[in-house]
Amino acid sequence: MAIYMINRILLAIPMLLVVSFLTFILINLSPLDPAEVVLQAQGVPVITSELLAQTRQELGMDKPFLMQYVDWIIACLQFDFGHSYVTGQPVWSLLAPAFVNTLKLTVISSFVIIILSVLLGVLCALNEGKLLDQSLRGISFFLTSMPSYWLAALMVWYFSVKLDLLPTSGMGSLQHYILPVIIITVSYSGIYFRVVRSSMLNNLHQDYVLYSRACGLPERRIILHIVRNSLQVSVSVFCMAVPIILGSTVVIENVFAWPGLGSLSVRAILGRDFPIIQAYVLILAAAFVLFNALSDIINAWMNPKLRNDL
Amino acid sequence: MTSLLEVRNLKIWDSRTEKIIVPASTFQLTKGSCLAIVGESGSGKSVTCKAIMRLNNSSLQQTGEIWFKGENLNTLSEKQMRKKRGKQLCLIIQNGMSAFDPSCLIGVFAREVLTQHFDWGRKKIEEEMINAMESVLLQEPSKIMRKYPHQLSGGMLQRIMIALAIVLKPEIIIADEPTTALDVISQYEVLEQFKKLRETLGCSMIFVSHDLGVVKKIADEVLVMKDGEIVERGSTKAVFLAPKHEYTRFLVSTRLAVSEHFNHVMKGDAVLAER
Ligand SMILES: Nc1ncnc2c1ncn2[C@@H]1O[C@H](COP(=O)(O)OP(=O)(O)OP(=O)(O)O)[C@@H](O)[C@H]1O
Numbered sequence A: 001m002a003i004y005m006i007n008r009i010l011l012a013i014p015m016l017l018v019v020s021f022l023t024f025i026l027i028n029l030s031p032l033d034p035a036e037v038v039l040q041a042q043g044v045p046v047i048t049s050e051l052l053a054q055t056r057q058e059l060g061m062d063k064p065f066l067m068q069y070v071d072w073i074i075a076c077l078q079f080d081f082g083h084s085y086v087t088g089q090p091v092w093s094l095l096a097p098a099f100v101n102t103l104k105l106t107v108i109s110s111f112v113i114i115i116l117s118v119l120l121g122v123l124c125a126l127n128e129g130k131l132l133d134q135s136l137r138g139i140s141f142f143l144t145s146m147p148s149y150w151l152a153a154l155m156v157w158y159f160s161v162k163l164d165l166l167p168t169s170g171m172g173s174l175q176h177y178i179l180p181v182i183i184i185t186v187s188y189s190g191i192y193f194r195v196v197r198s199s200m201l202n203n204l205h206q207d208y209v210l211y212s213r214a215c216g217l218p219e220r221r222i223i224l225h226i227v228r229n230s231l232q233v234s235v236s237v238f239c240m241a242v243p244i245i246l247g248s249t250v251v252i253e254n255v256f257a258w259p260g261l262g263s264l265s266v267r268a269i270l271g272r273d274f275p276i277i278q279a280y281v282l283i284l285a286a287a288f289v290l291f292n293a294l295s296d297i298i299n300a301w302m303n304p305k306l307r308n309d310l
Numbered sequence B: 001m002t003s004l005l006e007v008r009n010l011k012i013w014d015s016r017t018e019k020i021i022v023p024a025s026t027f028q029l030t031k032g033s034c035l036a037i038v039g040e041s042g043s044g045k046s047v048t049c050k051a052i053m054r055l056n057n058s059s060l061q062q063t064g065e066i067w068f069k070g071e072n073l074n075t076l077s078e079k080q081m082r083k084k085r086g087k088q089l090c091l092i093i094q095n096g097m098s099a100f101d102p103s104c105l106i107g108v109f110a111r112e113v114l115t116q117h118f119d120w121g122r123k124k125i126e127e128e129m130i131n132a133m134e135s136v137l138l139q140e141p142s143k144i145m146r147k148y149p150h151q152l153s154g155g156m157l158q159r160i161m162i163a164l165a166i167v168l169k170p171e172i173i174i175a176d177e178p179t180t181a182l183d184v185i186s187q188y189e190v191l192e193q194f195k196k197l198r199e200t201l202g203c204s205m206i207f208v209s210h211d212l213g214v215v216k217k218i219a220d221e222v223l224v225m226k227d228g229e230i231v232e233r234g235s236t237k238a239v240f241l242a243p244k245h246e247y248t249r250f251l252v253s254t255r256l257a258v259s260e261h262f263n264h265v266m267k268g269d270a271v272l273a274e275r
């Protein structure tokens, strides 16, 4: 098991390198000349070719492409993502607080989503085909298919403007979390609750359930067995939910003016602030790779079949 | 001999499609004897077994009477039925490999079942299980109790089910093709355990099988099912010597080759036992 964990973590390193390289290429494919962007952002009136060449040299862009990548990745490893083209501040000083804010929202939302999905999934599976199951599935389908920004606007209008119960935007008190968390939960629980439900149903029809019943075990105990086995399957899906939500907060953060990664990245994209975009994409990609490894490890740890083979 | 279990006009159908799976089965299980149910795949053997335990899927409906010691099982509440399952009626299913919760230790499961039916302490349960497992020739039972199902073979798991039945001491054991999923050697071993089980517990048994060779070894009476109907019944000898229904004749002739192979594997002692 320990060997498997180390292997899995080691495997994540080349994946991270590949991902970071792809990130770097994608950003550099942009037709814009970063030097020009920097000069424009600094409000230089006349951009001469000498000025451009000089800026390029400052940015290290006269070096070969691969060298640029190596320089960049080494700097990134030291949490030095360069300086913002627009404000000149270190990217890290902008990124770190935003990342923390987004993380708070993500962790709380993921937590609510997981609890809700497990509860609803188990409830629906145990009432398969009955009214409760069908109506919950119907409602979740309806809510999941609604665009989240629209839902957000609707809820802000109702709860914040009309009833004046909750703040419309920003973050500070706990109340600020309520609407964004609800909207993220509503948009994502549908998917995860289906995963739990179908894996419950899959287990419900297994032979071991029949045999446990034949042995006279009460239904309550049997359900505990089924839930444990179903969650084993769902854990990896839940692990991947965290980076997915991390990336999807862009929309919600912009609606609620949440000072997080999402808002920062949108501003960076509009201002063509390449270092920030690059760092943002890199962080998200790294989150995917890391949570992927984490989900494999948890899976192996929870599943006795895998645990012993490794 | 009195009958321990009497099934009258058992009808089983699928409530969704209204398809009738078993139209009207009537049969008895004599106290202390073994009744074999044979028949082709899909003839309704498993559904009949599960109907006796009231364990069919909720989409399957059943009517008729199932008399067991003065009670009609078909009219009992779920709670009353649950007390009978395991303690009085024990089901042993075909596939040992999937019969146990994959993430539950064998010992933990056995303890869960046994505390349900007895007021035994942990130690007593352990002792009883180990004794029973030894009697079905499982080696190092205390080690097996600390294993997961996937670490054991199908034959071992089948024998663990038998061991659990030995501890539960039910009055009726219903074994649904307990040897079909096993290789020939384990089939022989497991079958021997079933014979022993009957001797030690003196219980009655319903034994479902495809394999007429196996049936010949263990059963006193035979039911032959085809498309949900019982087409032939009688003592094992009579059915094998002079099959009346054409379907039974077909079964007996096609299974001859298989049972000969089986005898061959069972070698000397089995051949002797037959004489
Ligand atoms: N849950 C169910 N819902 C609907 N139909 C079912 C269900 N279970 C079984 N059947 C039908 O009942 C019939 C009898 O099935 P059963 O499992 O009893 O056959 P069997 O005699 O045990 O066959 P085998 O030898 O393959 O085990 C089949 O035609 C099957 O399609």
Ligand SMILES: [Mg+2]
Residues within 6 Å of the ligand: B045, B046, B047, B176, B177
């Ligand atoms: Mg069957």
